[in-house]
Amino acid sequence: MTAFVAVVGALSLVNLLLCIGIVRRLREHTDILNTKLGDNGPAPMYAAGQRIGDFQATTVDGAAVSRDALTGTTLLGAFTPGCTPCKERLPLFIEQAAQRDRDQVLAIVSGTVDDAADYVARLSAVARVVREEDGGPVTTAFGVEGFPAFALIDTDGVVLASGTKLGALAMPVPA
Known part of the structure; x- marks a missing residue:
């Protein structure tokens, strides 16, 4: 029984470390999306040279x-x-x-x-x-x-x- 608890505890610790790594990576990707991709993505509106519609x-x-x-x-x-x-x-x-x-x-x-x-x-x-x-x-x-x-x-x-x-x-x- 002690060995089983030790194995489950070790697996839980590995799982926790993996979750922390995933969260850290998601934060990095969020920063990339908020800064780089948004500025290099498609234009948010009509581009230079286009005429706006009547309103x-x-x-x-x-x-x-x-x-x-x-x-x-x-x-x-x-x-x-x-x-x-x-x-x-x-x-x-x-x-x-x-x-x-x-x-x-x-x-x-x-x-x-x-x-x-x-x-x-x-x-x-x-x-x-x-x-x-x-x-x-x-x-x-x-x-x-x-x-x-x-x-x-x-x-x-x-x-x-x-x-x-x-x-x-x-x-x-x-x-």
Whole structure:
């Protein structure tokens, strides 16, 4: 009986060590997915050169916004609550947006009213904010398929640059 208990104890210890190894490996893979793969994956929205679709929406302030109402170069940010990269990149977007005219910054918050409240409150000071349910008409018009999504849009509704990081929006310097 003592030998049986010793064998079961040894097997349990080996099992515990294997479980710890698996958990450690899963954490490494999570980090890889959150940092590397997300930045090298497919574009989260329309790519440079594509024209956004027509849309009409009302901002949380009650103002009308549409593709035809975009003036100058518009900075776009699309966010959804519960998205870790969205939460991490929101402060930098707010900082960048604060350096622009509020009318040339558009933020889309995709989610329920309750879930989106914090994002809407933080973005309203620096951007025109549209809050809509998942898969709403504005995110569809911009071709948003992942969050966060950032873009620069010209007056004609053509995407100048887009990506999951604001650094992807750096405009090329003419030679």
